[in-house]
Amino acid sequence: MSPTITIIGSTGLIGLEFLRAIRDGGYRSITAISRRVIPDLSDKSYIHQSINDFTDLESMRSQLKTDVLVCTLGTTIKTAGSQKRFFEIDHDIPLALAEIAREEGCHTFILVSSMGANAQSKIFYSRVKGQLEEAIKGVGFPRLHILRPSMLLGDRQENRPGEFVGKLIMQPLSFLIPWKYKPIQARTLAAKIHELIANEEAGTWTWSGKDLFSKN
Template identity: 40%
Template sequence: MKKHAVVLGATGMVGNQLVRQLAEDPQYGRVTALVRRPLSTPHPEVGQVIADLDRLEEYSQVFQADVVYCCLGTTIKTAGSQQAFRRVDLDYPVAAARLAKQSGVPAFAVISSLGADVKSPFFYSRVKGEMEHRLGELGLPSLYILRPSLLLGQRTETRPGEQAAAAISRVMPFLYSGPFRKYKPVEADVVAAAMRGAVRQGESGVRIYPSAELPDLAAKA
């Protein structure tokens, strides 16, 4: 029987790639994008539910699915404050995972970040670490956490750090070899495929995938 997938963050760089891949994946018969605004390039195979993520519990019926993919993420600059950033990168994923658990969803896959750690001195990494910790406490049947390095791809917003890393990786790829391989930037479509690969493997419990493993995981999609 074909699966039903729900995607949060489908308007973002990875999420956009993911819904496109899911729509073309024969394993999935239904794909639902839970979004705050309509997709700029809608796919005929992808259903859209426009939702207020601050009241996510009102859309609990949407979570009647086989897998939930969470691609939510922002920056402090875009969000406008640390509090707003925490809401997008921590509160929303945890609320979605809680609804998935209540609905009996077997698998939940989420994008975190390289360096995620609740004890990190860096606010961004600390919030990502807290998200991972709180998701782990929910007792989801299968929780897949992906920790990509800097993402490469087309964004609607400008992120100078990612642009600089992309330029360096193209001009001096040897800098990301050996012990520095884990910092190598990764393409958004690879991360999307890696999410599908993690779900396809079907391992139970909490599984964490560092950035360097994502290309191999994507190949299993």
């Protein structure tokens, strides 16, 4: 039977691409939890949009009763305003929601982490991503997929200079860049997530470099 899916971070670059790729009947049910309505999805009434401000995470429990939880949630240190707030958003929120989902019987967690994630890293961003990965491994999902993309490419309204440089310079030269550092289109990564959902093998996987590029 096709699984039920819940996604957090659904208004973001990857989250939106993930949802855009879903056709009616593609999954048994699909719930996108976000802080605001996603206008782009007005033609996809089969995607249930659940609006929540993510302050009372317990109130999200019923939406987290799902087979698969996809996490594309995250921010930047600049947007968060402080390292403390960044940690709360990129670590504490996904972890708390993963724990609730697992308590509710969720068997598969798909986490979009980042290239370089390492709980021992001297770089704060990479360290937080690594700490989240480690913490999620402790939650006990029968199937855990961790994706570690390099720079994401796609249409983003927010101005991110790093990604702008990526588009202008790295994309045309992408063939010269080692797989680990290659920028990846959000659409391609979203396709990989759909591919992983279809994989019913139990275990914990970490995907990076060439392996992130969906074969479909």
